[in-house]
Amino acid sequence: MRKLFFISLIVVASLLVSSCCGGNKEANPGEAAIANIMNRKSVRNFTGESITQEQLETILKAAMAAPTAMNFQPWEFVVLTDHLRIEQIFGQDRQGSMFTNAGAVVVVCGKTSMMRKPFGQPEAEPQEVPNEFWFEDCSAATENLLLAVEAQGLGAVWTACYPIEPRMNMMKDALDLPEGVLPLAIVPIGHPAGEDQPKDKWNPEKIHYNRW
């Protein structure tokens, strides 16, 4: 009888283990991806600890996985990991500590023109034309970047650059950006020092079915 009791005990245990695994929401990759989007928050306070090259590369791969108009991929990323440079550029900033305590600062930039054949003229020479979508493409890349930061347990915040002229000029000078390349967003990335939480922005009034 004691053995029978043991058997049933172990059966129950194994059933518990398997059911807990099956019921584990994190085991569903789709739900985990949605949760990551909902958990992303703006983090402005960092420990000063640096981030690894592997973390940075994962973040930049995610950024470059964003969709772009005509697959032109207009993005360029200036990655500041040298804390002397970060201090030089942002040390005097009103919210400078947001950058100087970060592990790295990524400046998401975009090419504002593209080489393209005139529409309906496949035989014509490609011409340089404005890329009217560079800021949309680079914004999508910036959001992917922020989500890859959240997914790795790091923190970041999107600080605006384009179209704020003084801010853009400061970045163009500091980073030696070439003509035709504009800075869209400045993103400090690091290890969160606080307990920032995501905002609940769900608002059904923003949804209009079939017409405004």
Add this chain to the structure above:
Amino acid sequence: MRKLFFISLIVVASLLVSSCCGGNKEANPGEAAIANIMNRKSVRNFTGESITQEQLETILKAAMAAPTAMNFQPWEFVVLTDHLRIEQIFGQDRQGSMFTNAGAVVVVCGKTSMMRKPFGQPEAEPQEVPNEFWFEDCSAATENLLLAVEAQGLGAVWTACYPIEPRMNMMKDALDLPEGVLPLAIVPIGHPAGEDQPKDKWNPEKIHYNRW
């Protein structure tokens, strides 16, 4: 002895179950979130099957979880689920089937102005000023939307609207958009009819360390 054999058998089984769960990569929510970003692809061919209200709500919740400048949340979403409306609006379109075979079409719009107190004048009355960041905020929301589509095994593609005047005017008329609201992107969402794959856009030459 037979009972002892049973006991050990069940112990081994339960150990197997628990170890397989622990070792499952998908059980790491961060990796699943990164994988979802890397797996997102542009889908233009749909089965015509509709999508559920629950799927739509998850998609729109993800969109509204994007960051926005000064937390203004300038977005508005016109969601076309009525196939007669979709046919009316996109039936004559060059790539109309992309929309008419979709389960739903989401038009991501944004408010181009905001009420704000002049900087440094906390006692002043709020004034209506242009929101210079609406298209960046709405682009981030559109990317979240696309990622939530991918996470649910659905497909979608970001088709550009802003700043293409004729396209914007067509949408403003078709959707009765009020003054000060512009359509940024038109996103057909549905069940993929083909086997679209994500593009590999990783390009280390786009990364500039510490200066251009």
